[in-house]
Amino acid sequence: MTATKPSDLAALVGTEIGVSDWTEITQDQINTFADVTDDHQFIHIDPEKAAQTPFGGTIAHGFLTLSMLSSLAGGTSLVLDGIVMGINYGFEKVRFLTPVRAGRKIRGRFTLAEAVERNPGQWMLKYDVIVEIDGEDKPALMAQWLTLQIVG
Structure with missing residues (x-):
C-alpha cells in the first residue's frame, strides 16, 4: 500500500478508495x-431452530458483521505518509440491511467521504462503507466510519 500525502486528500474525497477481498463468515466465528x-439468540447459534425462520438458517450478529470492517479495511483504506498511529473513532451512521447467513462471503467497499485536519497532524477521515454479500442484491450493511490518523 502506498502512503498518501495529506495534501492529496482533498482530491480523493468522493472516490472509492478500495474494495476488500471476499471473506467467509463461518458458524464457528458466529458461535465465538x-x-x-x-x-x-437461537437465530445465531441453533441451526435447526434457525432453519424454521424466514432466514432458513443461522445468521451472523449484525455487530459481528460491523466488527469485520477492521479486517476488511486492511489493504484498502488510506494510510497517510508519516503516520504514527491510526484510531477507530466510531460511526456517524450504521444500518443493517440484510442478514449474513453462516457460510456466506462478505466484502467491503470504502469511499472517502471527508478528510478534515482537526489539529495539526491529526486527520479525521470519514468513509462511506458498504458491506456486500456474495450473491445478494442488497448489502449487509452501510455505514459512515470515522478514523483518526496521527502523522508526525
Whole structure:
C-alpha cells in the first residue's frame, strides 16, 4: 500500500478508495462472537431452530458483521505518509440491511467521504462503507466510519 500525502486528500474525497477481498463468515466465528458478547439468540447459534425462520438458517450478529470492517479495511483504506498511529473513532451512521447467513462471503467497499485536519497532524477521515454479500442484491450493511490518523 502506498502512503498518501495529506495534501492529496482533498482530491480523493468522493472516490472509492478500495474494495476488500471476499471473506467467509463461518458458524464457528458466529458461535465465538455469541460467547464473547453473551448474545446466544437461537437465530445465531441453533441451526435447526434457525432453519424454521424466514432466514432458513443461522445468521451472523449484525455487530459481528460491523466488527469485520477492521479486517476488511486492511489493504484498502488510506494510510497517510508519516503516520504514527491510526484510531477507530466510531460511526456517524450504521444500518443493517440484510442478514449474513453462516457460510456466506462478505466484502467491503470504502469511499472517502471527508478528510478534515482537526489539529495539526491529526486527520479525521470519514468513509462511506458498504458491506456486500456474495450473491445478494442488497448489502449487509452501510455505514459512515470515522478514523483518526496521527502523522508526525
